[in-house]
Structures are given as structure tokens and as C-alpha cells.
Amino acid sequence: MELYFTNRRRALAVGEVPGIERAELSDLFGRRLALDGTPVLLDLGMRPVEPVSSWFRHLALMGRSVKTMRKYAYVALRLSEFLSQAGTDLMSATETDLLEYRALRTREQPEPIAKTTWEAEATAINRLYAWLVAEGYVAARPWRGDGSRDSLRNSVTRDLRVRHMTLEQYQYFRDVGLAGQLPDGSVDRSFRGRSPHRSRAGAELGLLTGMRLGEWSTLLLPELDLDGARPREGVEIQLAACAKFGRSRTVYAPRAALELVRTYLLLERRHVVTAAQATLAKRRPDLFLVDADQDGRGKLRGVLEGRRVTRTIRHMPPELRAITVMDTGDGLEPLAVFVGLGGTMPHPSTWDKIRWRAWERMRLHAADLAAPIMPTQPWLFHDLRHTFALQLLRFLMLRAAQDGAQSGMPMSTLADHIAYNPLLIVQRRLGHASPATTYIYLRYLKDPMREVDEAFAAWAAQDELTYAEIGRELLTRGTEEGSGDATQR
Template identity: 25%
Template sequence: MNDLAWRVFYTRYELPRPRAADPFIDTLGDLDPWLDERSVPEGQPYLISPTGHYDIELNAFFSTELASAPTDTLRAYASDLKLWLTFLWVSRGHKDWRDADSDDRAAYKRWRTVDQRGPHVQAVTWDREVGTVNQFYRWALRKTYARQNPIVQRETRDHRGHGPRSVPAELSHTGSRNHLKWLTPAMYCMWRDVGVRGFTRQGLEDPSFRGRFGSRNRTYTDLMIRSGMRLCEQTSLSLFEVPRPVPGMVNARSWLPATIAKYGSARTVYFTHSDLAALYEYIEEERAEAIELARNQGVYERIRNPLIITDINRPLVDVGGRRLGVDQLGHAERRRLLIDTPDGLEPAALWLNEHGLPSARSCWQAVFTTANQRCDRVGLDVTSHAHQLRHSFAVITLELLMRGHIASLGSMNLEQRGAYQRIFGDPVNWLRIRLGHRSRTTTEKYLHTLQELEWETRQALIPDDWDAAHVRPEELDDLVPAAPESASA
């Protein structure tokens, strides 16, 4: 055990046992019923101290306060708390989290943001970290586990005047709302073609490119920027969420079920005709090749406790004695969901790795990292990450919706405008639903980006050649009033 850092682990069902008998492990029996009795789901994080200690009160935070949180949120909270606890251990003399005070918080902020030996995290990262620690201590105070909250509080009201409520005084107020990164369609195409597909900057195939699954990766990123799905949502799509193309239809609709949508934000997702064509090409070629290789190697027969669909027209499986549809299965269950076809078993998951198994989120994060590195090597100053493509979808969509909305309203009288808005709604609210936001306030941050675009447009009216617009020296006499005559004169 590392004597310097706390560690994050995740619960697992059906843990493999060592072949040789172990007296201690044998006394534990089957751990799965123990987890079931305590309603501990698979993949729940828990923290272990540098001395190997499991803190029951600390880890209860994940099973109570964050019991219904999405998987990505749980992982982010565990990572942020790990950093804070490790700082208390290493830099504050093995201090227990229950005894942390505002001085510890101030020292932590210095190290994270300005210390020469620290990581110099950006404002948006610090805001997230301080928010995590604050929520943890507010929970710990309610449970009487901690003596005080080391995060200094201030009173505030929301933009509608509701409140007051307490928020961390440590927030930077310069986070993502005013510094939102996104790509124009042209910038995205450059990043995708060079970074993901391995083309040269001139748009030609690069013989030196050794990337694999270029078609799959391109299709994945194209769908992400055109649908606005989150990484966790898109990665867990099954074949049953891919709509069938309909001749003459520009956009096909599919339903993103609550079981894989973050915060249960089930919603309609749109697939463009070109996205569907690329998806079916991937399914019939790269995906089929990976499945054939996996079948030949007996990969699917080795999956433990598979959920097998025997009738694709009625995709139901037995889970704990219940018959459930695919739309009722979560992320973990979908990873062991198989379809029994005439050619043999195959995963129901849409996105597969080179071994023919459902790809993990880490796989796609690596795709973005590799693409950014390639762009950097060829001197292309464009980078992206999964959430940046979601931002790009939001900005581009909102700009188009607002432009069409305003143009339509401009030629209507008051009564017609009211009828139009009742029928077609509000562009911001429409985008909120597409993104799966619970609050309109979250979506409104994209309006700030549109304001920036408006300013950039106006800036374009300023001439590039300022000298040409300046007044010539000989013309200054006509513009500057003559100096008054002195009294002596």
C-alpha cells in the first residue's frame, strides 16, 4: 500500500477466487449477498487510506448522499475527495478529515492553483473540486461526522432573486459559464480528419498513419457533435437504439432511455441521414469483423452471467427473476447483454473494441487524447474532448434555432407571435430537452456564447488597415482647434 496517497476502488460482483484455498477469504463466504443486503450497486467507489483503513463514515457518503448519482459523477466525486484527503495526509501531518479547518482549505487552494510545485489547475477544475468537498462536508455535518466545514460560505441568491442560500466563497466566478470551448463545423472537420482519420493537413491520406478503427472513431465523433449526447450515454447505446433509415427522411428519431441517460434525462435523439449511413457501414464492416474474430476465439462463451436475447423482435432478458426490456438495463448490464443470432452470439452493444467486446468510456477518452496528440505533431492548433463536441452541438444548434425563430417572428403581429411560440416553443427550452438538462439555467450559458459571436461579427466591421482609416497629418489642422492667443500677444 502506498504510504502517501489515498486510493479509489470500485465494488465488483462475482469476484474471482484464488485457485489455492485461503483461510481468510474462505471465512468471508459469498460477498454478493452481503452487497445486495446493503443495496450496494456494482461500480460504487470507496476510498482506502494510505494505511489500508476503510473509513465507514467517509464511504457512507457514496451509498447515501450519492446513491442515485450517475456513474461519471460518482467517479468524479471520488477522484476529487481522494485529492483532498491525500493533501491532508501528506501536507498537513496526517490530519483526519474530521478535523480539517479553513487554514487547511486555504493551503489546499494555494497548492492547487498558484504554488510553483502544484498542478496550477484551471478555474473550472477548482470550482468543481471545491464544490465536491463542500457537498461532502455539508453531508458530514448533517450526520455529525465532522466538526466543521473547512469551506468558507457566503450567502447568495439565484438570477431570479430566490434565496438566500449558502455557497462556497471559494468559487472563482470565472469558470465554464464565461469560458466555454467549442468548435465551428470547419474546425471540427479539420480536427477529425487530421486527428481521428489520420489525414494530412492538406486533406490527403497519410501513408504513415497507423491508427486503427478510423471509420468507427469518425462515426462516433460525428454522431456526438450532431446529437449532443454525453460520452457515457453514447457509449452505452445498443443496436436497438439505432433507428432504421427511412427514404426521404432527413432526420430519424430514437429514444435514449432513462437507464443510461445522465440523471435519468430520457429524451428523443436525432440521427441525420449521413450519420445513419455511416453507422450501418460501421455495423456491417468493422463491427462485424470484430465479432467474427471474437467468435473464433470463443470470447462470448467466457462472459460471466450473460444476459441473452433470443428474439430480436421482443428483446427481453431474465434479470433476477424478472423479464426486462433493453430500455430497462443500465450501463453495467448492457456490457454483458448478448444476442443469439443464427451465426452465433454477438454483443447488443453498438460500439465494440478490437476484441469484439463493448468499448469502455476510457477507450473513447483515449481516442480523443490520441487525436489531439496527432494534431499537435502536425502543427494543427485544434484540440477537442468529448464534452467540447457536446458544447459545439449546443452552440451551433442554438444559433440556428434563434436565427430562424427571430426571422419568423419579425414578420408577425403580436397575436401571430403568440401562436407561433405556443406551437414551436422556445429555442432555449428545446435545446435544454435535447441536452437532457434539468434546469434552464444550465442551458442559458450558451446564450453568452451567442453574444460573443455577435461581438465578433461587429468587430469584423472594423477595417484591418487602421492606417488607411487614420486622418493624414496635414488634415489635423482642420480637426484640432487652434490654441488661444496668449495675453502678452
């Protein structure tokens, strides 16, 4: 079995499909019967494997994101292949078959997955079988369960993993890992990384706004308003389609973050775009070509797939943002803030490679006296979001305490509590659906490792003595205490 994902533009570019006229093909894709990115599972004869492929289409029609469908597709592929090797299929599988699959994934394969990862996979399998039952393919799920618990799950609750950076760690990550400097701040002339200003600007934007990687890396130039904003101002960004679960929120980008973005635009981006003009020209029919004169109301007008359309920027998904360009008269200008080779928006996997290369550089210079303490696991771009949340929460709680002490009065009304509560403010800034998620950050307001260091500082000072000297001191102390007790008696 092979897993594929629909792509209307590629299919139309091929132009010829046996048994289907080009006009008919254009009509089929014009009706948008399947969302781009919808999985299709094919057998060796290139025929859709049912009922899995129909479930994929159901997910697309229900509005599942491309990212979610991709995750579910690989779960279904792995399970289908396992059942096929066991001589059965999805409709005939028993509870024993599925428990054996769980054992394979969590214990027996060369690199078993974590229990929390299995919980996510079990969720996909549950939803697959719920659909199979609803469509009448099977009478019931093949495993037992009572209420919220069932034999397929591990009943492991996934907790929010919060990792945050100190100022020294962040600067080391940004400047040494991403930008190629040396720990002492000097230029490393042996650095051969690509687009260090882009990586540095992205990290600063992620840290100072609290946005996720999928949010700040897909921003468009009109959203930052770098031409219109005064030098001493930040900008507010309206997020929607690129936010997690499409949940709308307003993000504030301060001046410091915008300044690094401006530096990247001036020193790197224009050269990348100039070098990509030939590639962009070839792709012109597949791009969203917006008009040079816009109304500045958060909308873009232009030509997409041969039709005049208007799109609201905050509702534009990442895949549309990646192909949005403007004809300036001197060439095509991508509207994405961050661009890579070919003038296209870097894929999440590209940012992941950038992060890994940064980690290797940081490890290379970790022994330098100017380097901070490194964690055991590589930093994630998402750790910038956690750092933002903790720094903002710590600042707001301290300010609330100071304001309360100065006024001598507690917050008098429920409205005051809601308006000025630090946790609720951070919840709104991060876009958490529930304050319970934000409460988890309270555990990390104080650094437990630093508290351990302080608690045992006096004990740790003994490490300059030899074991013999420590033993002699203890014996002497015990003798003196013993003689003192004898005298008292």
C-alpha cells in the same frame, strides 16, 4: 491509504475469501449491499478507513452515480492524506488546516488547479462534512460561513464554456484528425490509426444529435433501428439512464448520421466482433445474454448472473450496456453500436485517447493551405454538442424571423410562444433543466473574431506598406489638412 472500488463480478470470480464460504459470499453480493463502483478506502492493514468508507456507502445508497462517487472519493483521499501528514484527521481538522489544503491545491502544488475546479472540490468537502455533522462525528463544520458563502470557497461562478466549430473545422476534425485523410481529401497511406470509420461515425452522431459523449458512445443497436428504418428516415432515441443526471429526453438522429454508422457497421465492426469471439466466449458467464427473439418494444429479455430478467433499454446504465450480447448461433454479438478490442464498449478514456491522437494529426497538417484555423486548445467531443446547439438555434431564429415577416403577425398566444420559441426548442433538444443554461448560447450566435476582422479590414490592408511609407502618408495628409485650414482662415 489505498482507494478501491467494489466489483461484484470480480469478487465472485475469485471465489475464495478467507473466513467466508463461497455460498455466503454469493448471498452477500446477491443482496446488493453495495453498488458496483462504490469506493472503499483501506489503510496499510487493508482495513476500511472510517468514517470515510461509511460516507462512500451513504453516497451509493443515496443513488449517486459511479462517476460522482469516483470524483468524491479522490477528493476525500487527497484531503485525508494531507491531514494525516499534518498530524490530524477529518474529525480534528481546524479551519486553518482546510485553508492550508486549499492553498496547496490552488497555489503551491507543482500544477495548481483552477479556481473553478477548486469550487467542485470544495462542494465535495462540504458534503462530506455535512454528513459528518449529521452522523455526530463532529459538532460543526470547522470553517466559518454565512448563508451561501463560506471561507473554504473562492466564490467563483462556473460559467458554461461554449466552444463551437465552423464547418471547415469540423470536417478537418472528422476526416483528417479522426479518419486519417489528408487536408486535400486524399487518402493518407501512412495513417495507422485504429477504427477510423468508428471514430468518424461517432463524431457525426454527436454533431447531428447534440448528444454528449456518454450518451452516443453507449448506444445499443436496437436504439438506432438500422434494420427497420427506411433509408430516407431518421430515428428517435429515448435517453434516460445514460443522460446527465438521468434526465429523460428524446433525441432525433437524422439519416446522415445513420448512414455513417451503417458504413462503420459494414466495413469495420463485423471484423472487430469476429476477432473478439474467443474473448467473448471466455466472458460468457459474466455477460447479459439476451434472447434472439425480442418483442421490439424497447425491452430486452435474457439471462443476467444466472437469472432471467427483463430490462428496459433506456433505463440500462452504461455498465450493463457494455456487457449486453446476443447469441446469434454463429457467435456472440455485442449489442453496443461502438465496440473495441475484445468486443467490449470503448471506455471514455479510450475515446479521450482517440481525440488526442486526432489533435496531434491535425497539428501535424496545420500548415497545409487546405487546413482551417486551429484553436489553441484541443477539440473536445463535447464541442460537437455546442456546435449542434448553435447551428440549430441560429437556424430556428432565422426561420422564426422569416415566418414573422411573411405573416406580418407576431406570435399571438403564450402557447404559440412556447411551442415555437427557438430557445425553448433547443433547450428541449439538449435536455437542459433550465432555459437559463440555453440562454448562454445567445452570446455565441455571432463570431466575435470575425466581427473584429470585418471592423478593421480597411486598417489591416495597410500591412503591405512599410512603416516609412505609412509615416510619409500620414505626414503628407497632415500637411494638406493644415494648409487647407490656413486657407479657410
